[in-house]
Amino acid sequence: MKKQIWLSWSSGKDSAWTLHVLRQMPDVTVTGLFTTVNARHQRVTMHAVRLALLRAQADSVGLPIQMIHIPDQCSNVRYEEEMEKFIGKAKAHGVTHMAFGDLFLEDVRAYREAQLLKTGIKPLFPLWKTPTPQLSRIMISSGLKAIITCIDPRQLSPFYVGRTFNNSFLSDLPETVDPCGERGEFHSFALDGPMFNHAIEVSPGEVVRRDGFVFADLKPQHSESRKKE
Numbered sequence: 001m002k003k004q005i006w007l008s009w010s011s012g013k014d015s016a017w018t019l020h021v022l023r024q025m026p027d028v029t030v031t032g033l034f035t036t037v038n039a040r041h042q043r044v045t046m047h048a049v050r051l052a053l054l055r056a057q058a059d060s061v062g063l064p065i066q067m068i069h070i071p072d073q074c075s076n077v078r079y080e081e082e083m084e085k086f087i088g089k090a091k092a093h094g095v096t097h098m099a100f101g102d103l104f105l106e107d108v109r110a111y112r113e114a115q116l117l118k119t120g121i122k123p124l125f126p127l128w129k130t131p132t133p134q135l136s137r138i139m140i141s142s143g144l145k146a147i148i149t150c151i152d153p154r155q156l157s158p159f160y161v162g163r164t165f166n167n168s169f170l171s172d173l174p175e176t177v178d179p180c181g182e183r184g185e186f187h188s189f190a191l192d193g194p195m196f197n198h199a200i201e202v203s204p205g206e207v208v209r210r211d212g213f214v215f216a217d218l219k220p221q222h223s224e225s226r227k228k229e
Contacts, residue, residue, distance in 0.1 A: 002029045005124065006090055007099045009033035009065060011049045011057060013146040013165055014101035014127065014180060016190035017139050019061060021126045022099060023195070028124075031095070033058055033065040034086065036079075040072040047149050047187045048215045053200060056220060060196040066090075080115070087119050099124040103132055103182045136170055136179035144193035147202070148186050151214040155185040161207060162216035189218055 005028050009015045022030050035054065036045045044054055051067075058065040068086050070079055090098070098116065102108050102125055109125060116123050127135065146165040151158050156177050163169050165188055170179055177185045192199040205217030 002027055003097045003124075004094050005030045005097045005099050006032045006034050006066070006093075006095050007063075008101065009035045009054075009057075010101070010187070011035065011044045011047050011054055011190065012149075012188040013139060013144055013190045014103065014182075016057075016146075016193060016195050017135075017144060018099060018101035018126050020142075020144075020193065020195040022124075025126075028097070030063065030099075032093070033061075033063050034068060034090075034098075035065065036068045036070050036082075038072055039069040045070065046184075046213075047189060049149060049189050049218065050220065052220045053189065053202065053218060056200045057190070057196075060198050060200060062197060083115060087116070087121060091120060095121055097122045097124050099126060101127055103127055103135070103180055104129060105182060132178055132180040132182060136165075137167070139193075140166055140170075142194055144190060144195075145199070146188040146190045147216070147218060149189045149216050149218060150187040152184055152186070152212075153214055154212075155183065158207075158209075158214040160186060161214045162204060 005022060007015065007019055007022065007030055019030060022028055038045050042051055043049060054065065068082055070082055098121055100112055100123060112123050148161055148163050148165060151161040173179065181187065191202060201221035202218040203221050205219045207214065207216050
């Protein structure tokens with residue numbers, strides 16, 4: 001029997017690539033996506049992506065998306081309460097596994113495993129320990145396209161926000177920054193690649209500083225996206 005999977009979907013390149021990898025596995029079926037949303041700003045948490053673009057991604061990959069609304073400056077206690085309710089909902093939908101795009105942070109993996117312990121749902125980490133210098137290049141060479149939407153200026157210059165995640169971007173990164181931004185140096189929005197049926201059309205908005213981070217807003221274009229043959 002195939003694993004029935006809901007994928008943690010941040011709207012960024014890693015979760016998009018995780019979907020692509022999962023779809024190559026013969027023993028799994030991805031039946032949905034889920035993400036946390038800042039209830040105050042109505043944006044994807046950390047990535048600050050508009051919900052219209054999040055829905056556009058879900059439409060392009062052909063999967064329903066579940067949104068977990070959490071308050072601004074959410075406490076760990078409140079977050080875990082919301083996740084507990086959400087896990088119960090997932091079980092009611094027949095979900096057997098939840099997949100995550102984590103790469104190498106042991107504490108993050110341990111936290112996710114602890115959240116799902118005794119719930120009956122098992123965690124999957126399809127990209128785990130894939131060397132990020134190689135992974136970032138594979139993503140780009142395979143046609144994944146993404147834009148940097150959030151920068152932690154304590155780790156990376158704000159100059160990088162709004163840039164395209166491509167070979168030039170990787171070449172310009174300081175050696176102290178992980179090529180996939182796994183330590184939170186940057187976050188992205190995936191707009192095209194082998195996991196999408198059509199590209200997500202966006203236009204740049206303003207760049208703002210908020211809560212110690214630098215965000216580049218992306219706006220949906222109203223013209224129809226180009227369908228892939």
